[in-house]
Amino acid sequence: MRAGVLAATLLGLGVAAVVTSAAPAGASPAPAARVAAKADTVIGNGTPASCTSAKVVRAVAKGGTIAFSCGPDPVTIVMRRTAKVVNTSARVVLDGGGKVTLSGEGQRRILYMNTCDQAQVWTTSHCNDQPEPKLVVRRMSFADGNATDEAYRSDEGGGGGGAIFVRGGRFKIIDSTFVGNRCARTGPDVGGAAVRVFDQSQDKPVVVKRSTFTGGRCSNGSAISSIGVSWRISDSTFTDNKAVGRGANPARPGTPGGGSGGAIYLDGDDIHLTLTGSTITGNRAREGGGAIFFVSNDRSGTLTIEGSELTDNPSDGFETFPGIFFLGADHTFTDSVVR
Numbered sequence: 159m160r161a162g163v164l165a166a167t168l169l170g171l172g173v174a175a176v177v178t179s180a181a182p183a184g185a186s187p188a189p190a191a192r193v194a195a196k197a198d199t200v201i202g203n204g205t206p207a208s209c210t211s212a213k214v215v216r217a218v219a220k221g222g223t224i225a226f227s228c229g230p231d232p233v234t235i236v237m238r239r240t241a242k243v244v245n246t247s248a249r250v251v252l253d254g255g256g257k258v259t260l261s262g263e264g265q266r267r268i269l270y271m272n273t274c275d276q277a278q279v280w281t282t283s284h285c286n287d288q289p290e291p292k293l294v295v296r297r298m299s300f301a302d303g304n305a306t307d308e309a310y311r312s313d314e315g316g317g318g319g320g321a322i323f324v325r326g327g328r329f330k331i332i333d334s335t336f337v338g339n340r341c342a343r344t345g346p347d348v349g350g351a352a353v354r355v356f357d358q359s360q361d362k363p364v365v366v367k368r369s370t371f372t373g374g375r376c377s378n379g380s381a382i383s384s385i386g387v388s389w390r391i392s393d394s395t396f397t398d399n400k401a402v403g404r405g406a407n408p409a410r411p412g413t414p415g416g417g418s419g420g421a422i423y424l425d426g427d428d429i430h431l432t433l434t435g436s437t438i439t440g441n442r443a444r445e446g447g448g449a450i451f452f453v454s455n456d457r458s459g460t461l462t463i464e465g466s467e468l469t470d471n472p473s474d475g476f477e478t479f480p481g482i483f484f485l486g487a488d489h490t491f492t493d494s495v496v497r
Contacts, residue, residue: 197253198222205229211238214260218269221247221291226258234259234301243271245279245327247291254298256333262303264340267319269300273326273357286326286357293324296332300352305341317342318376318383319354324364326357331366341376346407346415349383349423351376351399356385363388363430370395377403377416378451379423380441386426392434396421401443401451406475417444418483419451420471429459429486436466438481448473449481459486467495 199217201224202209209228217224218241226233237260243250250271262268271293272278274285282288303321320339336352351374355364364387371381371394380399382389401423403416420441424431431452438449448471452461461484471481478484480497 196223197225199224200227201225202227202229206231206233209233209235209258211235215239215241218242218250218252219244221250223249223251223253225253226255228258232257232259234261236261236263237266237268240267241269242278243269243291243293245273245275245281245291249290249292249294251294251296252298253296256297259299259301261301262321262339264302264304266303267305267321267323268303269295269322270319271324271327271329275325287359288326289359290327292328292330294330294332295322295334297334299335299337300339301337303339303352305350305354306343317354318348318350318379320350320374320376321352322354323350324353324355326359328359328362329355329364331364331369333367334369336369336371336374336381338373340374343375343377344403344414344416345377346403346405346409347385347425348377348416349379349419351380353382354379354384355382355387358387361386361388361428363390363432366391366394368393370397371399371421372397374399375402377401378407379419379421381421383419383423384426384429386429387424388430389422389424390432391436394436396436396438396449397440399441401445401447404444406445417475418446419443420448420473420481422450422452423447424450424452424459425455427454427456427458429454430462431460432462432464433466434464438466438468439470441471441481443471443473443475445475446473446477447481447483448477450483452482452484452486454486457485457487461486461489463489463491463494463496465493469495469497
């Protein structure tokens with residue numbers, strides 16, 4: 159066996175080689191002037207009061223690259239409405255320069271893209287597999303988003319996404335922070351207190367780099383959750399996220415279902431998760447996978463963990479490795495701590 163690799167025979171032991179990468183440090187924000195010069199829309203005129211929810215909603219609907227000019231200090235913009243991407247946009251980039259927090263105030267979802275939502279313009283007959291819009295959030299913070307009151311809709315794959323919901327197109331998260339987001343507390347397949355993704359163009363992975371997810375609460379996947387979607391996550395941190403549902407999936411008789419994937423919940427067929435240089439610690443699942451719940455229904459999916467630390471992620475119900483419930487084709491843990 160190659161040094162640094164956990165063999166499948168270590169099922170449940172959860173001890174691996176020393177982590178080679180530390181928890182990510184925040185990236186330095188680009189100078190505001192440079193970001194603004196490249197932007198299609200600049201929200202604000204240099205003061206906090208000039209940066210409003212209404213301006214964010216209009217800018218996201220318009221599309222293009224969006225920057226902020228809210229003054230020299232960090233600012234929180236309380237969202238009075240959910241900002242929604244219009245599906246005729248080729249690209250929507252929100253760049254907060256490391257100073258902007260969008261808050262759902264515990265009342266509403268913050269950001270929404272759904273290529274199968276006709277209200278946002280239905281542009282193709284294959285809405286779940288179109289390459290655009292491309293949504294990027296960069297150097298942004300999302301706090302206190304709440305999707306618990308979102309009604310079940312079939313085009314949302316069961317709901318979820320307290321901070322951000324995405325279906326179709328392409329999605330990327332860079333240098334961003336998610337704090338204290340919520341979605342429905344029960345249900346066997348609802349998930350994503352911070353982020354819920356349902357379909358990506360050509361089954362390409364969602365990319366997450368140098369980002370932090372903390373304090374999420376949802377039935378499942380209290381940081382991120384998806385169905386039929388792969389992820390490539392690097393240099394990111396997941397802490398204090400809890401899957402609070404009860405009854406797993408499918409729901410046990412007499413239960414509402416849920417409770418799996420304290421931080422990450424992935425379900426589907428040919429799905430793949432690559433986790434590199436990241437830390438998942440202090441998360442919890444009431445059922446399976448205190449850190450990660452991964453089920454590839456056709457058993458073709460793979461889980462790859464490289465240079466990462468997964469510790470203290472209790473699974474109250476079931477797991478195949480410490481903090482991980484995995485059903486798929488293959489898993490590889492390299493230069494990582496899993497315990």
